[in-house]
Amino acid sequence: MKKNPVQTPFLVRMKNKCHWEDSKTLRFRPRTGAPLIARSAVSVGPMAGHLDDAGQRRPNNLIGRLLRHFKVLSLGIVMVACHQLDTPIDQGAPDIKSSQSEALVQPIRALYLTSYGNIWHNYQTQQDTLRRGISKYINIEFSMVGKDPDDTLKFMQEEHFGAGYDVIIYNMCFPSDMDVHRIDNIMSQTRDLGIPAVLVHCAAHSFRGTSQHGTPNAHNLEEAHRQWSQDRPDAHFPYWWHFTGIDTTGHDWPRSVHAERMDSTHPITKWLPETIVSWKDELYQNLAVRDGVVPLYQVYSQQSKKNHIVAWTHEVGAGQVFATTLGHDENTLELSSFQQLIANGIGYITGKIDADGFTKPGYTGTVNVDNYQGTTTCNPGDVIDASNIAEIQKAIKDANRFDRSLKVVSLKKSNSNSGFICPKQGGILLNLWQMDRVLDLDEDAMTVTVEPGIRAKDLSAYLHEQGYAIRTMPDYTAVSIAGGTATAAHHSSLQIPGSMADMVVAMKIVDGQGQLNTFEGRDVAKAAAHMGMLGVVVEITLTIEPQFKLQYGFKKGRDDNLENQIEAMVREHPYARVMWFAGNGRYVMDYYDRVANDTPGESQHNLWTSSGSVFRIVGDIPYTILNRAPLRAQCDSALIRSRIWLPPFNAKNSDSSRPVGWSHQMLASDCSAGRCPWDNPKVQSRTMEAAFPLRRLKEWMTDVRAIIAENRACFPILGIYLRFSKASDRWMGFNYGEDVVAFEIHVPKVANETYYERSAAVYDEIQQMTLKKYGGRPHWGKNSTPVFVGLGPEQYPQWNAFMDLKRTMDPNGLFDNKIWKQMTGSARVEPYPACVLSRDCVCSQDSHCGDGFSCVEGGHYKAARVCR
Incomplete structure (x- = not known):
């Protein structure tokens, strides 16, 4: 005997219902060659005008009129699309071809150096704000050093500490440090190795004892000159401002700043506003400017009665530097215009934007997607909410066409705490939260068939009303059935197999080529616990029993x-x-x-x-x-x-x-x-x-x-x-x-x-x-x-x-991601200073533990390597 689950009110799914404001599956995508525009749920392509600090683009009058016509036309298209959600394959899902469409693009690898514990700046908060903000505008992944400032100082003494990175971002504050050999080594990463550098705010005030302009410690500088000439007689003295491009050792009192654009044609500034306004920031005064510096923004000082350059770029030996002295705290760091300024600077010095300020294929920004606790963050280039098999197949087809990684979650915020849920950086995150129905209750076979996004608690509530139950579940019932089975989430029993995967008697999976596969009988054992590596689960049939x-x-x-x-x-x-x-x-x-x-x-x-x-x-x-x-x-x-x-x-x-x-x-x-x-x-x-x-x-x-x-x-x-x-x-x-x-x-x-x-x-x-x-x-x-x-x-x-089985179902590696490659040995875990603190490595040397800690063997189990 079968029951129609649609009789239960919470299971009713309204079809062909679509709202402009929340239609994430019917959105416009920036095409290849778009300026650096933040990724969001509804994105529009390149358009003239400027991005204000509410994240909105302000068109000029002519473009505004065109946009109004465009919006009307777009709304009509969307309303038509609303009636096609249940159409066959290739008609029911959004076109995901975007600026990520070029094959084998790797995100910009950034080394982010900071100094937690600084008394003037909250660098812990800053790194989160900047990393999330910058990634909205450019495809970038970060490795961070500096949870202890001594880690950063020691790390910057290593000869080729920037090797393997595309850019080094210095958001740190070491104004009193006078180790000229370390300073020269920092400069050499760009000057000699050609690794581009970004300097933010107090990075320009670091090592200021090397300044010859009004420095209060002339004696110390003279002594440093003498020692340097003995140690490195054929090398130029490492004046820090020769690296930054502008000498600055002091600043105005914090107040509101209005940064005025100086060059509207430069690739960095072309799509930025004429004025960046911060309610409060520190204005660093210019003492000297190197030849070759290209000024981008300036601010008028009420104290010195002069304009001072606050954003610029210049060449240093084999590499390029972008710098800004803005960004003392969240008042500026949270501005979308400031975040885009940094992103544009990174794109420019790494060659990822062209002469017109347009991103090159594959380097538009990504979306920050957190799990339910904020302990795991994915950075896809696109998030697609699919509501049926046709949309899933379309997404997979397009992902293959444009060589993009694809991963799946089944809740608005995933309950997983591991990286298996994340696509490769800039890939596609497919969310099936809308697919949350009970499809069939078969009382003769004692099974229930559901869509992937239904939560364990909701399925249990439905079954209870019908007089049935599932025999096991994890301690936390807000997990989706798809997520719980994929990871073998479990309870505890020695009388029954204890995981949700053990209740599966049939399942349907769309594989890496868009084909629908059915597993049933003994074949279910192969795929029930799959970690998301075989494809997209669209139906799951579970065994049930009378409620107890x-x-x-x-x-x-x-x-x-x-x-x-x-x-x-x-x-x-x-x-x-x-x-x-x-x-x-x-x-x-x-x-x-x-x-x-x-x-x-x-x-x-x-x-x-x-x-x-x-x-x-x-x-x-x-x-x-x-x-x-x-x-x-x-x-x-x-x-x-x-x-x-x-x-x-x-x-x-x-x-x-x-x-x-x-x-x-x-x-x-x-x-x-x-x-x-x-x-x-x-x-x-x-x-x-x-x-x-x-x-x-x-x-x-x-x-x-x-x-x-x-x-x-x-x-x-x-x-x-x-x-x-x-x-x-x-x-x-x-x-x-x-x-x-x-x-x-x-x-x-x-x-x-x-x-x-x-x-x-x-x-x-x-x-x-x-x-x-x-x-x-x-x-x-x-x-x-x-x-x-x-x-x-x-x-x-x-x-x-x-x-x-995975190679058969996913021959192109569509569902591969970083953690899978590291697990299977096709990619290695890259250690960095204090990586154990972030749970990104197992230590093999003291630096992996952070300053003040050592990598030692276990107290009893000697093969272990732990930090003490």
């Missing part, structure tokens, strides 16, 4: 002999997991048992909301305290958690310590905006997770005890969170082939990544040991990139067969 009730319980105590008891404890219950507070010698096991459906109780899981949950205790202790205070603070927090365990439930019509409720409301939950743990900036965490064979759990726990014996650590959020699963036949599932246990550590995160979390070295040692010694399988939707590097047949017996 669960009763929650827990037990806690000392962890003496836990490794000999834990498996038997977990097997007693349909669902069970263990929070092992190993640093405190304690554990909490919580579990669920089935009860009769007429048992009183409508309780609801509420772990992810602050009220009445475990996070309320943690949330009252700012993570900065947990990470900055002595280890005891972290251990006391964990001890409180393990001793005073509060069931994460809103109990209704049942005992609060033994709540009863329907399965979908007991096993997991989500949280509304503003009530999620990650909405509190003081309660941010990062997650590491990997699974390994259950048969080796006792050995693993013994090793973990030894690691903590060498360097005590505590686990203040959920302890070492142990979840279990019965064996599965899903090729790339975490539980393939045998029963497994997955360990997870929720790490109280340092939001600004300027220092290491308390006990981070121990957490890293445990993770590296799990991966290397125990053949760990990392969770596909969590973990940082280095965790996936080196995976292969040792962890996944069907690895080679899956690779063959």
Whole structure:
């Protein structure tokens, strides 16, 4: 017997309904040769006029009249297109041919040097503002050094520190530094190696002791001259302003500035406004200007009663420099005109814009797309919202035509915390959030067929109304069904295979050539857990069962002999997991048992909301305290958690310590905006997770005890969170082939990544040991990139067969991306100073850890490399 799911109101999808203001799939794209115009949901091509600081283009009168006619015509086209959303392939999706259309274009590789901790500038905020702002106007990716200023100073002493980059951006402030050999080495990157340079604001005030113009430390300069002539008698003295182009050592008091354009024909300024107005900035006064400097903008000083150049470009030896002394703080940095000025400067000195200020093919800006926590950011050139298979096939066809990477998400903000969701820089991000319907409920076969974008919570609500349930789900139910199955998101049970991928009995995937493939029967095991590497999932059929009730319980105590008891404890219950507070010698096991459906109780899981949950205790202790205070603070927090365990439930019509409720409301939950743990900036965490064979759990726990014996650590959020699963036949599932246990550590995160979390070295040692010694399988939707590097047949017996399947379904590598290439060895992880702080590498030398830290072997597991 089949039921028509359309009878359920929330599943109704209105067809052929389109609004101009939110029609992201029907938008205009800048063509090849467009000026640097910010990427946005609705983009228009090259047009005369200027971009104001609200991000709007201001046309002149003639162009304005033409644009009004153009808009009317465009609106008509859009309204016609609104009636073609369900048309066959090649008619239902937007044309994605844009300025990214030239094959094999690589984004500009920028080395961004800064100095966190500077007392005059908030460089932590600035780097985020500038990186996001610049990337709207030009296709660029950044490697950043400078979370500790000493990292930057040491790095700039390395002989060829700029090698391999297309441009070096200096947004730093070292006014007192007088190491002339370092200064000369900085200059040599451009002068001798030809690497273009961008200087922002205080970079022009750095090393100002080398100025000969009114410098207060003439004696020090004379001594530097003398020493230089001894060390380098045949080399010119490295006056910093010879590199910047303009000497400046002082500035006006902060006030509003009106920067006037000096050259309306220069490629950098041609499409910029006549005046850039900032409410407040520092005007750096010009003391001397080098021959060859091309002035671009100037500001009149109320103090000196003179005009001073504030943006310019010039040649330095084999390379070019673009500089601006604007940009003291967010008042200027957040201006779209200023961000475009920097982007144009980068494009000009790297040769990515032409003489008319038009971008070359492939270098228009990208879109910043964050996941739900803001912990993963993708930079596609285009975001396309598809609502049917025809639109998906059209997007894939065009992506192949123009050699562009394509990746897929199925929610407005993806719930994944790994880079598998991101296309290559400047590629296409296809979002299927509109495809969120239940397509079929087959009560005879006990299956439900859905579109990819439906969330686990919404599917469960629909099934509950029909008297059914899915048997497992992750702890967080706002995940989409497509995302949960692709990454094998899971609960915890040794009585059933525990992942969402294990419930899949059929699926339809549009492959890398636009062909629709159906997997069913035994073939489903090949593709159910696929990480987005096989194609675009458009339909998923899951097994269901009659709705059932669960009763929650827990037990806690000392962890003496836990490794000999834990498996038997977990097997007693349909669902069970263990929070092992190993640093405190304690554990909490919580579990669920089935009860009769007429048992009183409508309780609801509420772990992810602050009220009445475990996070309320943690949330009252700012993570900065947990990470900055002595280890005891972290251990006391964990001890409180393990001793005073509060069931994460809103109990209704049942005992609060033994709540009863329907399965979908007991096993997991989500949280509304503003009530999620990650909405509190003081309660941010990062997650590491990997699974390994259950048969080796006792050995693993013994090793973990030894690691903590060498360097005590505590686990203040959920302890070492142990979840279990019965064996599965899903090729790339975490539980393939045998029963497994997955360990997870929720790490109280340092939001600004300027220092290491308390006990981070121990957490890293445990993770590296799990991966290397125990053949760990990392969770596909969590973990940082280095965790996936080196995976292969040792962890996944069907690895080679899956690779063959991928080559068949995606022969052109359309779905490949950076993390995939690094994982499979076709690209390497590029380390940089303090890259471990950003979780971008595993250290192999001290500089990877940052200033003041060393790369050392693990305390117990000697093959580990951690920062202490």
